[in-house]
Amino acid sequence: MRDEPTDISGELVAGILNEHWEFRAAEVTYAPVGFGSYHWIAAQGDGSRWFVTADRVGAAGGHAIEAAMRTSKELADRGYEFAVAPLPDRRGQLAREVLPGWMLTVLPYLHGWSTADGAWEDPAEREQIARIVGRLHAAPVPEALQRWDFAIPDRDGLMAALADLDQPWSGGPYAEPTRLRLAGAESYVRSRLEYYDTLVREVEASDDPWVVTHGEPHSANVLRTADGMRLVDWETVRLAPRERDLAGILDGSADALPAYQSEAGPITPQPAALELFDVWWSLAEIASYVELFRQPHVDSADSKESWQELTEYLAG
The missing domain is CATH 3.90.1200.10 (Aminoglycoside phosphotransferase (APH), C-terminal lobe)
Known part of the structure; x- marks a missing residue:
């Protein structure tokens, strides 16, 4: 998405990473890529980086996202190296509701390139x-x-x-x-x-x-x-x-x-x-x-x- 959501700021993302993932992000930058989800790149002072994604969820909640994240993690753990799985928080959760109607996941930051369209x-x-x-x-x-x-x-x-x-x-x-x-x-x-x-x-x-x-x-x-x-x-x-x-x-x-x-x-x-x-x-x-x-x-x-x-x- 090109426009950063008004509900979630980079400062809020940094606080969530610190509280739930124990990642001390010194810098959080909005990444206007893709369409549908919202993304940030979080960086720690030692150079570590993470790719943070937030999704709006409907009345049914984030159960579908949680199940999808568990599925991708299971595939990655089985050796399917093409599957990029999220990083668990300190309680082992792969997706977390950080605000009403918002689910957040944290993924490893990968160096690579993609294309503008599909x-x-x-x-x-x-x-x-x-x-x-x-x-x-x-x-x-x-x-x-x-x-x-x-x-x-x-x-x-x-x-x-x-x-x-x-x-x-x-x-x-x-x-x-x-x-x-x-x-x-x-x-x-x-x-x-x-x-x-x-x-x-x-x-x-x-x-x-x-x-x-x-x-x-x-x-x-x-x-x-x-x-x-x-x-x-x-x-x-x-x-x-x-x-x-x-x-x-x-x-x-x-x-x-x-x-x-x-x-x-x-x-x-x-x-x-x-x-x-x-x-x-x-x-x-x-x-x-x-x-x-x-x-x-x-x-x-x-x-x-x-x-x-x-x-x-x-x-x-």
Whole structure:
């Protein structure tokens, strides 16, 4: 996220690290990277560094994040070196609610680089991540791993928005532009929702086994380090159809499939499942941005980026 959250300051992060992780951070700098979570780089006087992440959690609390962090830790402990797991606090917790509605995790600081967006442009890198994901999909299921479901987040909110297109929205500067764009794309969105439900029925009827999936193994979630690729952002790890990861890695091409099969076995992805996750992603993005702009909001770097993303997804 480009804008530092008003609820959590660098000073507060330093105090939390000192109290719960016993890390004495001499400097905490906000890191405007990624989209969805908030990040800081904390440094100690001796040069030690940590990567701190804060996530908003809904009414259900942070149980999903806690389970995801335990899963990534179990994978790392088993020798899956590509899994970047959080550091436990002094009580052994991997994720901690630091304010109502906010979960914080602390990860090791890794030297490496990533990309600005998620596309896998380099064929050699696409094969590398395909092999990594193949290893992940062949892994025994961690005890803490939660099961993915077919629900589109914020779908109820999207349906409410579609039923409320006849009167102006006034939550903020992007509220009315969102209403107008959504009104112009109403038939498209409704048809995609119907198509998604059709795909769900087909994939649910499949007897293909579900596997450990990262959820978002795109290029921006991979650090290229001196020791190889490292997958970050494990909040989305779930037991799910393998196509959940493969949809983005294969990206409509089978070029990287042999690399994946070298680790996962002679697996043939199911076209309906690949299509389902492509459609799920676009609908989940549309629903989340519409929900954002129907709520009170301000004009900021993050809202500008969200508006740009929404217009692209509504354009199909």
